[in-house]
Amino acid sequence: MxxxxxxxxxxxxxxxxxxxxxxxxxxxxxxxxxxxxxxxxxxxxxxxxxxxxxxxxxxxxxxxxxxxxxxxxxxxxxxxxxxxxxxxxxxxxxxxxxxxxxxxxxxDEGHFKRPGDEFHQYKGVARFSSQDLMMPHLKAKSKEEVIEKIGLHCCETGFVENHGTFIKGLLKREALITTAVGSGIAFPHARAIRACGLTLAVGTVKPGIKENGDNLSIFFVSAVPTQTSIFYIELISKLANYFSKAENRKKILDCTKPEEMWKIMVQIGK
Missing domain, CATH: 1.10.287.1490 (Helix Hairpins)
Structure with missing residues (x-):
């Protein structure tokens, strides 16, 4: 380049x-x-x-x-x-x-097709995600381990290419400025990634990861192709607004199955 x-x-x-x-x-x-x-x-x-x-x-x-x-x-x-x-x-x-x-x-070589057609069925934030990208109650000892697990899962399920590049991008962005925003929420993401459009995965961790006085327990991990950057800012704004309420955070943290998390996600920003 x-x-x-x-x-x-x-x-x-x-x-x-x-x-x-x-x-x-x-x-x-x-x-x-x-x-x-x-x-x-x-x-x-x-x-x-x-x-x-x-x-x-x-x-x-x-x-x-x-x-x-x-x-x-x-x-x-x-x-x-x-x-x-x-x-x-x-x-x-x-x-x-x-x-x-x-x-x-x-x-750029272009983008590949999303797995399945379910992305066309939803409005709001769910159009950027899938039930396959919901990961409840992950086991991890550090923020980096959580990010790596979710990043690898995005690639294994066919939504993002090249897990090495994606995970490296996620960790590099996290090192620039923490994506933790308080209330146990973090928005790790990597830009200029070859993915099937803006892609969002959600992982929860209980009891959470300690960092700077916060207890990180909800991770919204995204692959952000360059041309979707402006949509990503809108996406995280909607997520941050919805999960600023303690009752909404509790709902998703109480989920033990991907389908339970997905039922919550499809309601956001409709």
Whole structure:
């Protein structure tokens, strides 16, 4: 991948992490936000001037300004890319923009089909998940072990490719800023992952994992392909709102079977 596209993707991930942090925690933990802004500024500083000019313009219009090109189409605006431009994305070391929306483009092999058709039956957060991705009462001694177990399960059930890359991405994101948001809830996720769309798995742990005075017991683990990043922020906002209520957390923690958890999930955000 073009090294500057790689830098832009890193900047986009950091900017998205900053928005997620503000969505879940408001303006608290300003030191964390300041560190993210510092890292973004450091990456921006080493962009070539001509790329920086485009970045300044396009990032003001779109929160997701680097888009995968799949089957010779921009996956953000869905417009077909002319053959000459598509070939340049594949072969050049320059940063190429979509002629329609202006986003930076990079080549992606595309997405595979979700296992089964059940995703089309639901509304709300359930359209991003499945009963097969519900994991009650996991046994684990650390947050990392929980994340690894759920990540591996996502791959074994066919919703995400390459468990090594996915788990590495989950742990890398967790090391950047903890995804724990209080009340025993965490939102581990990995971006730019090859998956069948935005994919959510849910795991519970009893009695929980101790971390920074909290007792982590509900894990919402997600694979977030680049073009679905904006939907992910909406997803975690709905989940955080629903599970901010103690009675709703108790309901899912009391579930001992995947189908019991699934009955709760299909009701959220309908």
């Amino acid at each position: 073009n090294k500057y596209i790689n830098q832009l993707l890193q900047m986009q991930d950091l900017e998205t992490a900053l928005r997620e942090h503000k969505t879940l925690k408001g303006d608290t933990e300003e030191a964390t936000c300041a560190e993210l802004r510092k890292n973004i500024a450091g990456l921006k500083k080493i962009l070539p001037p001509e790329v920086n000019v485009i970045y300044e313009r396009i990032s003001k219009r779109y929160p997701i300004y680097v888009s995968p090109m799949v089957n010779s189409a921009c996956t953000s605006c869905f417009m077909k890319i002319p053959v000459g431009v598509a070939n340049s994305v594949l072969s050049t070391s320059n940063c190429i923009s979509c002629p329609s929306c202006g986003r930076f483009l990079f080549f």
